[in-house]
Amino acid sequence: MLEFIHIKPIYRAAKGDEHDMENHPYAPAEIEPYWQAEWREKEAFKVPNDIETLKTKPKFYVLGMFPYTSGAGLHVGHAKNYVPTDVFANFRRMQGYHVMHPMGWDAFGLPTERTAVRENEHPAHITKRNTETFQQQIQRIGFSYDWSRKIDTSVPEYYRWTQWIFLRLYEKGLAYLADVPVNWCPALGTVLSNEEVKDGKYVETGDPVERRLMRQWMLKITAYADQLLEDLDLLDWPEGLKEMQRHWIGKSEGADITFKIKDSDKAFTVFTTRPDTLFGATYCVLAPEHPLVSEITHPDAASAVGAYVKEAINKSDLQRTDLATEKTGVFTGASAINPCNNTPIPIWVADYVLMTYGTGAIMAVPGHDARDHEFASAFGIPILEVIKGGDQPIEEAPFEGDGVCVNSGFLNGLQVAEAKAKMIAWLEGEGKGSRQVQYRLRDWLFSRQRYWGEPFPLVHLEDGTIVQLLDEELPVELPPIDAYKPTEDGQPPLARAGSEWLNVTLPDGRAATRETNIMPQWAGSCWYYLRFLDAHNTEAPFDTELERYWMPVDSYMGGAEHAVLHLLYARFWHKVLYDCGLVSTREPFQGLLNQGTILAESYQDARGKYYYPNEAEQKGDKFVAKASGVPLQTQIEKMSKSRFNVINSDDVIDNYGADTLRLYLLFIGPVTASTPWQDAGVEGVYRFLQRVWRLVIDEDSGELGEKLTDAPGTTESELWRELHKTIKQVTEDTESIDKMNTAISQMMIFVNTATQTKTLPKEALKIFLHLLSPYAPHIAQELWHRLGETGFIAHAQWPTHDESVLTSATVTIIAQVNGKLRNRLQLPADATDKEIEEAALADERVQRFIEGKPVRKVIVVPNRLINIVV
RNA sequence: GGUCGAGUGGUGGAAUCGGUAGACACAACGGACUUAAAAUCCGUCGCCCGUAAAAAGGUGUGAGGGUUCAAGUCCCUCCUCGACCA
Incomplete structure (x- = not known):
């Protein structure tokens, strides 16, 4: 079905097949299930729940946002989330931390219910099937989850505590x-x-x-x-x-101002962020839903207002407030008194004012607000300039910037910020208004x-x-x-x-x-990170001591689509729990990273119908549908089922193994970048893993390679230096999480170097396998085992580099003339500026560009370059 | 419309504090091995100009300008794309 399936499958070493005994290539299909079973049986990644044991080591909590278990199953986009978190968990574990790294299922919710209705099957059954599929697929990738902590938000043992x-x-x-x-x-x-x-x-x-x-x-x-x-x-x-x-919370500071209605004892309050422009208010607007609308509307206007309100109420907020849509409104026949100068101004009803924001009423300042300006222009309402500073006449365009007050009585001459403060003080003194803070955030x-x-x-x-x-x-x-x-x-x-x-x-x-309502889908995910800490507690949602040890989540990773909703809701619940004394931290997620999305090529005909990649065929530089010959457009888009461009993780594992999938997802670019999936690129990392394999194993004999020696690692000094460089870079890049792609580049460089040496000290190789292990745990474990080590390399200690190995006796100094590279000089590492200058000036190539011209300036950057300005 | 981010070879992407642009891969091309193919190994690989082949040189990180001994990196203007918000 998908492109890469056409590539021949990995070679599976035939067990007991005499004819094939002499061939022993890298066979992930053999080693991966074996070590996954070993990890499971020996509970390699089980985290103790006993607080005394826990306290012997520092903690680290790594969490990937748990998946919503839809029927579509796992695709490589999910893996793009979970692979970096797993690498990081492995890394911290080897650095000596107790690592919390759990997985579970967000299982309640609308999509499953919709499937249930469509397929006439109970949501509980569907959920059970989906979670089993997800677990199976996730386990094949070889993650180091503590599966004993698995949770499912839709089971009573869990949602009891949500309630x-x-x-x-x-x-x-x-x-x-x-x-x-x-x-x-x-x-x-x-x-x-x-x-x-x-x-x-x-x-x-x-x-x-x-x-x-x-x-x-x-x-x-x-x-x-x-x-x-x-x-x-x-x-x-x-x-x-x-x-x-x-922005979502949308705090804005301003003032509530009370407007009296002319010839009436009624009044209404508006919220404004620009009290400094009160003198420029030439009308007021009530939201169609405002309770005062029916009370103040003049009988002559009643039918028009009534009709307008009825129509407006059914529009969406967006339709109503979009700057691009034409403003509509209707005059109520009533007037309000501007509190600063007692001028009567008309009251309109217009749907660009929302009942749910502020007070549902505004004072309109067409001179200094774009929407008010548009409205006033459309209905012939006067436009007053009260802030000086626009470069167009105020009738032409509103001026929303900073400037000096004019036509504003006691505010004249003041800057906007001063005018705001003075107006609020005046309003408060007169009892006509007060300082007010307003939020865009609504109750949930x-x-x-x-x-x-x-x-x-x-x-x-x-x-x-x-x-x-x-x-x-x-x-x-x-x-x-x-x-x-x-x-x-x-x-x-x-x-x-x-x-x-x-x-x-x-x-x-x-x-x-x-009560017959139910909670929304977000409820279960508001606190799941706490349940992982004590997943089987039947007395409480979680144990307080365990919570104090583990929280907060140190590194949380998930899609940017949750940037506001889930993260805001969970933070809210967490703060309530904090105020109840149930958790010890103010915030649940200390560190957070959004991984990028995986994009893939999709094929679409002129009518917009999508085609699977294998239904498309290349003709010249164009694509056509195989069956019909219809021309197809190709584009790189986010992977999704509806675009027919999903790559299933199982298919990749079937063809190349989990280690290749893991490595490829990290190698295509920074973790936070969105990058296109390319089948050919998968081949590249697969070849890398084969090279790693051949470094240790002689494919003909299946024994250790003849090049391997028990001699100290330092016997191959070039290799030894590259190894320490690799330790340094892999450590730093893994630490950053985002730059795991360059960590893999450096490991490739090491393997290329190691392939070329005469001998290969096992010591160097074992250190390298430590670095590879978080990334490609199966092959690292297998080779570790073949090198005669027992136990899990995942439990070994992370290596540290020796800086003195990295420093060499000579350094390459770049010689520039007028900022242009002219030669590279090999000089002793401890050369002084003067020595470097002498060496550069003596250099033949450099001299050619100086051509006897006087040297005006010489810049030396130690151990890096020299620039001679002539 | 606003806010934020990003534009680097045929492709994915490297490049620390402004200091060798194109690491590492993919694709392509050439060679070795092979009866042949695959795999593997070795080599070439921004563009221009050069050359038998080289060397040497010029130019080059969306466009234009600026700061600097030195700019992919900093500043200004513009263009394009993406994300979020309206």
């Missing part, structure tokens, strides 16, 4: 019911969080989403907005990612009208009171109903679970009904 943590949030008043405008997806029959909706569509499926007012569970993440923002400074995350979180919509998720540990009494269940009553198990499909009316599937599940009698005898 338990929810109760802690509930007790703290952080979970509440509210009638909120929600993103209702008719196709899915559920509400979605803001984060799951983009451009009016569900991000996963593209199904349209509409606005509805519904009673929902909310989590008060906004209560932690400031902490979530400030504590970003404590983290070793990529700056860009922190910036995205900051936490309930779903679906089946495949955690039930809430809450019950409703007849009088409407909500009662939380006792910790001992957990878990509230998901009832095994068959009718889990969504209904038209938004009634959750759990409402059909039957009275046995629905009806509860409380310990005090009162009758109650269970």
Whole structure:
């Protein structure tokens, strides 16, 4: 099916086949399953759970974001995430750390439920099958996970504690019911969080989403907005990612200002980040949903306003606020009084103002805000200049920059920043407004009208009171109903679970009904990194002492698509747990890296239909479909099932082995870079591993190579120097995580050098195998074993380089004339600047370019170069 | 529209604090080995100009300008692509 399958399969040494006995090539299909079984049976990577044993060594927690176990199975994109984390875990283990490196399954959620509906099979069955497939596929790659800690978010042993943590949030008043405008997806029959909706569509499926007012569970993440923002400074995350979180939280400082309505005792409050421009406010706008709209609208305008509001409410936020769309609005007939100069200004209703942001009302300053300017221009509202500094007349374009206040009474002559402070002080003094901080972050919509998720540990009494269940009553198990499909009316599937599940009698005898919503997909992943620390605890989510030892996660790696959602939600829960005294760190993930995506070539015809690579055929420099001859376009895109360009990790392992897959994924580029998959490149690293094999094993005899000696490593001084260079570079590059590609380059250079030496000291070879082991653990272990060592090389001590081996007696000095390279000089390493200068001036090639011209300046960079300026 | 990031050979990518551009691979080409092929080993490999072949030289990191003894790297302007946000 895929291109590389055409390449001949790896040679499998035929066991017991007399004719083939003389041939002993590198055979990953033999050695990899063998050592994987050994690691499993001897529990090579099991981490002790006993705190006293743990305390004998420092800890390191390496975590790759656990996968959502969809039916598509594992592809090389997943491996691009897990290979670098595994290399790093191996590296730290060899450096003498207790390494936490676990794996588990994010198993609740919509995609599985959709498959269940489509294939008419229970989500629990599908999940079981999917997780088994994932585990099998992941295990073939030879990762050093402690499998005894495996978790599955969809089993009661796990979600019992998700419910338990929810109760802690509930007790703290952080979970509440509210009638909120929600993103209702008719196709899915559920509400979605803001984060799951983009451009009016569900991000996963593209199904349209509409606005509805519904009673929902909310989590008060906004209560932690400031902490979530400030504590970003404590983290070793990529700056860009922190910036995205900051932006998502969207803190803006400004003022609430109260506007009285003319000829009325009513008033409304606006939030603005530009109180300095209050003198320039020439109208106000209420959001269509604003409660005051119906009260203040003049009877003459009532029908127009009513119609406008009705239409606006169904639009998405994006449609409403997009700068590119034409502004619409309608005048209410009422006026507000500008509090700074008592001028009446008209009140409009317009959908570019959102009820969910700020107060749902704005003061409009068309002179200094792009949207207001556009709106005022369209409706002929006056535009006033109150900040001087634009290079176009204020009627032509708004000026949003910094400048000096004009036409602004007591603010005239002040800079924007001073004017803001003075205006806020004035408003506060007059009782007309106050300093205010506003966030873009909204509370988290936490309930779903679906089946495949955690039930809430809450019950409703007849009088409407909500009662939380006792910790001992957990878990509230998901009832095994068959009718889990969504209904038209938004009634959750759990409402059909039957009275046995629905009806509860409380310990005090009162009758109650269970909450029938479920938690969203993100719930389980909000705390899974804590459960790994104590995965089988039946008394608590995790042991406090173990938590104190292991947390925080030192190195977390995952896709950039989780830069805001998962990472923000998990940080929020963690902070709540911290405030409950349940965890010891303010932040869960100290270090974090986003691995790049794997791209692959895809083939598409003019109609947009995708073709598998083997359905395409090259004709000249164009591609056509084999069957129909239709011309095809090729492009490098992100790997995905729908683009027919997925490379399955199993196929690569079948053809080349897991070590090749691991090495290739790292060799194609930096871990954080997105790079295209190239079948030919896989061959390259496969050849490298074969060279490593032949370095140790004589393919004809199957014995150790004749070149190998027991002599000290230093007998081959060139090799010995290259080895120490390799130790140094592999150590540094592995430490960086991102530059594992150049670590592999250096190992290749070492192997090329070693192939050319007359003898090969086993000592040097064994040291090299240590370096290779985190990257290609199977071949390293096998050769380690063949060299007569017992035990696992994965448990051996990481080597350190000797700087004195690296320094040589002579160095190459670059001789430049006027900045251009003219010759390379071999000089003693300890040559003085003067000696270097003399040597350079004496050099024939250098002299040719000086041509007797006077030397104006000489720059010497020690051990590097000399530049003679003439 | 905004913010951030990135543009280096035929390809993936190296290049520390500004100090040898193109490491390591892939592909291609040439050679050795072979009855032959595969595999393996050796060699060439930015462009231009040169040459029997070399040597020597020029030029070159998206475009243009600047700073510097020295720029892929720093600064300014622009172009293109990507990510995120609106």
